[in-house]
Amino acid sequence: MPHVHIRHWMTGKIIHSVSVDSPRPLFPVNLAGCDLTNADLRGADLCAANLEGANLRGAKLVGADLQRANMRGCDIRYSDLSGADLREADLTGAEVYPCGHNKRTKLWATRIDPDSELATMSQEITTEKLRRSGESDEFDLYQAEKDTAALLDPNAKRLEKKVARERRGWNLGENAVLKSKLRVLRYTREIELNRVRREKDLRFLRKKGIDLSFVSKLTSENDIG
Numbered sequence: 001m002p003h004v005h006i007r008h009w010m011t012g013k014i015i016h017s018v019s020v021d022s023p024r025p026l027f028p029v030n031l032a033g034c035d036l037t038n039a040d041l042r043g044a045d046l047c048a049a050n051l052e053g054a055n056l057r058g059a060k061l062v063g064a065d066l067q068r069a070n071m072r073g074c075d076i077r078y079s080d081l082s083g084a085d086l087r088e089a090d091l092t093g094a095e096v097y098p099c100g101h102n103k104r105t106k107l108w109a110t111r112i113d114p115d116s117e118l119a120t121m122s123q124e125i126t127t128e129k130l131r132r133s134g135e136s137d138e139f140d141l142y143q144a145e146k147d148t149a150a151l152l153d154p155n156a157k158r159l160e161k162k163v164a165r166e167r168r169g170w171n172l173g174e175n176a177v178l179k180s181k182l183r184v185l186r187y188t189r190e191i192e193l194n195r196v197r198r199e200k201d202l203r204f205l206r207k208k209g210i211d212l213s214f215v216s217k218l219t220s221e222n223d224i225g
Contacts, residue, residue: 004031009045009065016041032070081105091118 002023006016016039024030028048038058048068056076063083071086073093080100090111097117107122205212 004029004034006031006041007045008043009047010043012045015044086110094118096121 001019002021003017004020004024005014006018006029007013008015016036018031018034018036020034028050029046030050031046031054032050032052033054034051035055036059037055038060039056040060041056041064042060042062044061044064046069047065049066049070051066051069051071051074053072054074056074056079059076059079061076061079061081061084064081064085066084066086066089069086069089071089071091071094074091075095076099077095077097078099082100082102083104084101085106087106088109088111092111092113094112099121101121101124107118110118110122112118112122202212202215
């Protein structure tokens with residue numbers, strides 16, 4: 001009988017296997033309609049997984065990666081979602097209440113039924129985050145990462161298009177070379193100024209004990225200092 005293996009998002013080790021009637025694709029994981037009652041799925045890599053109609057009742061999903069997962073109509077009552085990442089997951093029609101969660105449970109941009117128990121839970125998590133003073137707002141970091149990734153997407157070529165539009169006609173005229181030199185000098189000063197600004201903010205975040213792992217997603221670790 002074929003099996004679907006669930007791996008840990010960090011180590012890649014198999015942490016749970018499910019028997020299925022017929023072979024299913026390896027990625028994204030297809031667990032639609034499967035019975036995962038009380039399964040230990042702590043740290044599971046279920047990113048973009050198909051969990052539609054699955055029974056996750058009582059499952060331990062602490063720290064699981066469920067980003068963009070299809071969880072429509074699934075049953076996650078009595079499960080533990082503490083620290084789970086459900087960003088952009090689809091939980092419409094899911095049975096949720098009661099389930100465990102904490103302030104580290106990520107529910108940003110999650111598709112949920114309005115006025116549902118899950119919507120209430122999401123609001124509770126947001127309220128808890130707002131109570132924490134002196135910490136970086138994780139939602140702001142998440143939004144900044146998404147915006148930066150979209151801006152720097154090599155397929156979109158948004159930067160090239162923007163620069164091409166603003167430079168129309170710049171290389172024409174008698175003083176084109178001189179103007180280009182002046183722009184290079186200005187850009188260089190701006191680079192140095194932004195570098196100093198960045199270092200000051202990083203020093204502030206270190207003093208506050210903030211995890212700087214979000215920076216490594218946008219730049220190399222050597223630049224963090």
